[in-house]
Amino acid sequence: xxxxxxxxxxxxxxxxxxxxxxxxxxxxxxxxxxxxxxxxxxxxxxxxxxxxxxxxxxxxxxxxxxxxxxxxxxxxxxxxxxxxxxxxxxxxxxxxxxxxxxxxxxxxxxxxx
Amino acid sequence: xxxxxxxxxxxxxxxxxxxxxxxxxxxxxxxxxxxxxxxxxxxxxxxxxxxxxxxxxxxxxxxxxxxxxxxxxxxxxxxxxxxxxxxxxxxxxxxxxxxxxxxxxxxxxxxxxxxxxxxxxxxxxxxxxxxxxxxxxxxxxxxxxxxxxxxxxxxxxxxxxxxxxxxxxxxxxxxxxxxxxxxxxxxxxxxxxxxxxxxxxxxxxxxxxxxxxxxxxxxxxxxxxxxxxxxxxxxxxxxxxxxxxxxxxxxxxxxxxxxxxxxxxxxxxxxxxxxxxxxx
Numbered sequence: 001x002x003x004x005x006x007x008x009x010x011x012x013x014x015x016x017x018x019x020x021x022x023x024x025x026x027x028x029x030x031x032x033x034x035x036x037x038x039x040x041x042x043x044x045x046x047x048x049x050x051x052x053x054x055x056x057x058x059x060x061x062x063x064x065x066x067x068x069x070x071x072x073x074x075x076x077x078x079x080x081x082x083x084x085x086x087x088x089x090x091x092x093x094x095x096x097x098x099x100x101x102x103x104x105x106x107x108x109x110x111x112x113x
Numbered sequence: 114x115x116x117x118x119x120x121x122x123x124x125x126x127x128x129x130x131x132x133x134x135x136x137x138x139x140x141x142x143x144x145x146x147x148x149x150x151x152x153x154x155x156x157x158x159x160x161x162x163x164x165x166x167x168x169x170x171x172x173x174x175x176x177x178x179x180x181x182x183x184x185x186x187x188x189x190x191x192x193x194x195x196x197x198x199x200x201x202x203x204x205x206x207x208x209x210x211x212x213x214x215x216x217x218x219x220x221x222x223x224x225x226x227x228x229x230x231x232x233x234x235x236x237x238x239x240x241x242x243x244x245x246x247x248x249x250x251x252x253x254x255x256x257x258x259x260x261x262x263x264x265x266x267x268x269x270x271x272x273x274x275x276x277x278x279x280x281x282x283x284x285x286x287x288x289x290x291x292x293x294x295x296x297x298x299x300x301x302x303x304x305x306x307x308x309x310x311x312x313x314x315x316x317x318x319x320x321x322x323x324x325x326x327x328x329x330x331x332x333x334x335x336x337x338x339x340x341x342x343x344x345x346x347x348x349x350x351x352x353x354x355x356x357x358x359x360x361x362x363x364x365x366x367x368x369x370x371x372x373x374x375x376x377x378x379x380x381x382x383x384x385x386x387x388x389x390x391x392x393x
Contacts, residue, residue, distance in 0.1 A: 017129040023123045035145055035220045036197045044297075046195030046222055085145055088136040108145045108220060110155045111120060 015050045015059050019112060028053060028113040030074045032086075034061050039103025041065070041090060053078060061107060065090050074109050083110040121168035125159045129224045138162065138225035140183035144170050146322070148217035157266060162187040170219060178205050179219055186223050195222045227252055228291050228376070231316075232271075232388070233279055233307045234298035235262035238322065242295060243271055247371060254283040256307075257298070274329035279303055283310035293318035293372050295352065297364075305331045313344040318372055320349035354381050 022029045030051040037045055042062035049059040049067070051074045061067060066088035073086045086107045122244040125141060130202035132139045137164045140289040144156045152171035160183035170176050182198055182205055199216035230246045233241045246253045247270040254273040257263035263276045275282045278307065279298065288294060294311045296304040296319075304321050308331060311319050321328060335345055353367030374381050 013130065013133040016126060016133055020126050020130050023126060033143075033195070033220065033222070035195070035218075044194075045197075057184070083145075106145075108143065110143070112126070 012048065012059065015048060018050060018058065023113050028078060028111055030078045030109060030111050032061055032070050032074050032107050032109045035085070035106045035108045037103055037105040039091065041103040041105045043105075045105075049074075051075070051078060054110065062088075062105070066105065066107075070107050070109065071106075077109045077111050081111045083108065085109070116243040117157065117359040119350060121159075122157060124167055125157055128159055132224040133226060135226040137356050138187065138392070140186050141222050142170060142183060143220045143222070144175075144217065145220050146216075146218035147171075147384050149215045150200060150217040152217055152219075160184060174203060175200055175217065175219070178203050179221065181205075182221055193223070194219060197221070211301060225291060226373075228293065228317075229254065229272075231256065231283070231286060231288070231292060231294045231311075232373075233257070233283070233294065233296045233304070233311075235259065235274075236297065236299055237266065237361035238297040238364050241362040242297065242368060243268055245362075245369050246270075249254065254286065259299075279289045280310045283307060283314075284371060288314040288316035290315065290317040292316045293309070293320070296321040297368075301327050301331060305334060305359055308335060308348065309340075311339075312340055312348060318349065318375060319347070320368060320371070322368075323350060324335075325351055 019029055032049045032051065034043055034045050034047045042065045043060065047061045049057050049061045051057040055075060061070060069088055070086050073084050077084055086109055087104045088107060091102055091104060128139050129141060140160045142158045142160065144152045144154050147154055150172060152175055156171045158170050158176055158179065158182055163185050164180060166176065166180055167259050170179060178200055186193060198205045198219050198221055200219060201216050228251050230251040231254045232242050233256045234257050239255060243253050243255060252272045253270065254261055254275065255268050255271045256275045256279060258276065258278050260276045263274050265274060268274050283375050294306045296306050296311065296318045298307060301323055304323065308321055312335065332345050340372060349371060353364065354370045356367050356370065358364045358367040
């Protein structure tokens with residue numbers, strides 16, 4: 001019986017406002033979306049990040065956890081227009097420290113505009 | 114050079130924006146991996162709840178398969194926001210283990226406005242609910258016929274404060290699947306009256322505070338008045354999860370924990386019950 005919906009933060013509305021505006025002006029954006037996750041990840045499937053040509057972005061797919069890797073790939077997609085799927089593995093310890101996020105997520109990166 | 118933006122992309126982005134801003138919800142499917150079907154990665158199709166579509170994933174077979182998946186997503190319980198489906202001809206699965214080798218992967222996302230919480234009763238519990246609901250990202254509406262309780266000073270976090278009798282106030286609100294209604298008024302008579310105007314209206318959640326006995330009496334009254342048994346059965350009353358809540362704030366946590374559990378498809382069980390053996 002229950003059909004209550006998942007929260008979309010106001011940030012996600014802002015993100016689509018920006019995307020629509022950029023499409024209207026012809027300026028490209030790269031949209032990164034968490035497609036699926038396994039284990040403990042900071043954001044769940046559906047989280048999105050919007051990257052601008054100058055490398056700045058809005059939205060988050062997980063803060064420090066894997067975002068830099070995705071940013072790098074997103075800049076590639078900005079340059080060549082090719083969609084990419086980025087596997088972010090947060091289970092590997094870095095410099096002997098355990099990462100605080102312990103899962104794996106796949107992030108789909110696409111250029112829009 | 115990358116391909117030009119398909120004309121449907123702009124329309125799809127516009128529809129997503131409208132959905133997030135409170136318009137009709139939409140499902141958008143995106144090809145993640147072309148796979149054996151050789152669909153173009155990034156191809157998009159929008160699906161509305163009546164099954165109308167916009168754009169294409171690159172094959173009529175994939176479009177039709179995903180259209181069925183998308184239509185089901187509008188009413189799925191628990192609500193699934195984003196899932197990746199693997200296609201094999203007309204077969205589709207959202208479980209990776211069942212996917213055929215080289216399957217086409219399509220990400221299916223539901224876009225809709227933020228969840229809303231209608232709080233009937235601006236007393237201690239109503240106030241605690243509004244505070245915690247804000248923290249959780251809900252848009253809240255507070256209803257009470259007492260202006261000394263239902264006012265902006267007391268509820269600065271609410272999107273809407275309505276000073277009116279509960280019946281007319283609820284009748285004027287649109288209650289949809291993304292709306293929860295919690296009845297925590299000053300007395301069970303008011304709650305009962307509010308329930309008459311909340312039950313069977315399409316709200317995703319209706320909860321009413323009260324003891325087992327009192328709430329049973331209210332449900333019996335409404336059943337005798339001819340309210341459908343199924344709708345009354347779905348009312349969360351007594352309300353909340355059993356966490357031993359005593360204070361208004363704890364009761365609010367209990368209620369919002371129940372709503373969260375239902376929305377996210379949780380069990381209400383302690384996480385530690387699932388602990389892997391041997392872990393520190």
